Amino acid sequence: MELSRRTVIAGATAAGVAAATAGGTAHATGGRKPVKSLFGKLADGTKVHSWALENGGTRLKVLSYGGIVQSLEIPDRKGRYANVSLGFGTLEDYVANSPYFGALIGRYGNRIAKGRFTLDGKSHQVSVNDGDNSLHGGAQGFDKRVWNVAPFTKGSDVGLYLHYTSVDGEMGYPGTLRTKVTYTLTRQGDWRVDYEATTDKTTVVNLTSHVYWNLAGESSGTVYDHRLKIAASRYTPVDSGLIPTGKLAKVTGTPFDFRGTKAVGEDIRVAHRQLLYGKGFDHNWVLDKGITRKPEHVATLKDPSSGRTLKIATTEPGLQFYSGNFLDGTLVGTGGGIYRQGDALCLETQHFPDSPNQPSFPSTLLRPGQTYRTTTVHSFRS
Ligand code: GLA
Numbered sequence: 001m002e003l004s005r006r007t008v009i010a011g012a013t014a015a016g017v018a019a020a021t022a023g024g025t026a027h028a029t030g031g032r033k034p035v036k037s038l039f040g041k042l043a044d045g046t047k048v049h050s051w052a053l054e055n056g057g058t059r060l061k062v063l064s065y066g067g068i069v070q071s072l073e074i075p076d077r078k079g080r081y082a083n084v085s086l087g088f089g090t091l092e093d094y095v096a097n098s099p100y101f102g103a104l105i106g107r108y109g110n111r112i113a114k115g116r117f118t119l120d121g122k123s124h125q126v127s128v129n130d131g132d133n134s135l136h137g138g139a140q141g142f143d144k145r146v147w148n149v150a151p152f153t154k155g156s157d158v159g160l161y162l163h164y165t166s167v168d169g170e171m172g173y174p175g176t177l178r179t180k181v182t183y184t185l186t187r188q189g190d191w192r193v194d195y196e197a198t199t200d201k202t203t204v205v206n207l208t209s210h211v212y213w214n215l216a217g218e219s220s221g222t223v224y225d226h227r228l229k230i231a232a233s234r235y236t237p238v239d240s241g242l243i244p245t246g247k248l249a250k251v252t253g254t255p256f257d258f259r260g261t262k263a264v265g266e267d268i269r270v271a272h273r274q275l276l277y278g279k280g281f282d283h284n285w286v287l288d289k290g291i292t293r294k295p296e297h298v299a300t301l302k303d304p305s306s307g308r309t310l311k312i313a314t315t316e317p318g319l320q321f322y323s324g325n326f327l328d329g330t331l332v333g334t335g336g337g338i339y340r341q342g343d344a345l346c347l348e349t350q351h352f353p354d355s356p357n358q359p360s361f362p363s364t365l366l367r368p369g370q371t372y373r374t375t376t377v378h379s380f381r382s
Pocket residue numbers: 099100110135242282283320322326346
């Protein structure tokens with residue numbers, strides 16, 4: 001396993017050759033053509049590869065399994081690198097145990113109540129895997145699928161195209177969904193994610209990425225000192241099963257007000273019913289900008305000790321801020337440390353949870369002939 005993960009396989013595809021040819025341009029700005037290596041094998045023998053990319057000071061490792069960001073390294077204010085995303089060192093751990101570490105989430109990010117919804121008068125039952133509800137696409141979501149990965153370089157950008165076709169009826173969802181996700185590392189070191197999907201039957205789609213951020217480095221303790229700012233005046237309160245009630249509540253005067261910069265841990269122990277339901281923050285913020293054609297800046301996360309800063313821009317109307325509440329000290333991470341509650345947080349750009357059952361929420365419907373397109377950009381500074 002150790003040995004095989006280190007075996008570097010030269011990219012032999014047409015895209016690989018193109019990448020090699022164009023690699024010089026990217027190199028000039030710190031970019032490096034994506035390098036492929038074997039990460040492991042699934043029980044049925046399917047090979048899972050790891051792709052290493054670097055550009056503008058950001059180093060990224062992506063797995064073909066789940067499109068997982070296995071590691072994301074950025075420098076601190078003194079130039080010292082750390083892996084700021086939680087994960088595992090082996091494929092076996094990802095398959096056995098992962099709470100969506102670094103993964104692509106589909107077909108539907110977050111929850112659908114009872115896994116049920118009606119489209120054009122027809123009711124659908126999708127896979128239920130979180131109490132009574134469906135979470136992150138069901139039992140075998142996009143995070144557990146092997147994606148087809150092809151590298152590219154474009155001008156000074158380097159990146160990966162990830163393709164996955166979800167067949168009609170998979171996890172109960174109607175329509176064959178052809179999904180393309182593009183991971184780009186820009187010359188500034190930004191990690192840009194472009195999502196695209198088409199269907200042959202009316203369906204619902206809500207794709208996102210589930211990176212667990214700790215800007216001080218994974219396994220360095222909790223993120224409660226990180227400063228967070230979210231450009232949202234409202235959020236969607238939930239019931240005890242974390243399903244939105246359908247109301248949009250004002251953040252004013254509540255622990256959910258992150259409009260001014262605030263430490264993640266400052267209000268996390270306030271006896272607010274919503275924090276009891278979530279065991280901390282696990283809610284969808286209604287971004288003030290709404291749906292936009294171009295990605296707009298919506299959140300900033302800063303670790304004061306290292307100076308590392310993450311800025312998120314998106315076209316999406318919602319942001320799930322999850323404060324790592326279910327990490328319970330039972331997983332050993334990439335660097336050999338144990339992950340405990342609050343050791344990382346997720347900022348998942350999305351449409352709102354349970355939208356298929358909430359007529360007042362922005363629609364997640366996708367019809368044949370339409371193309372689903374969203375973009376989220378992660379920028380790093382120190
Ligand atoms: C999302 C959900 C959380 C939890 C995590 C994974 O952020 O909202 O409730 O399921 O994923 O553990």
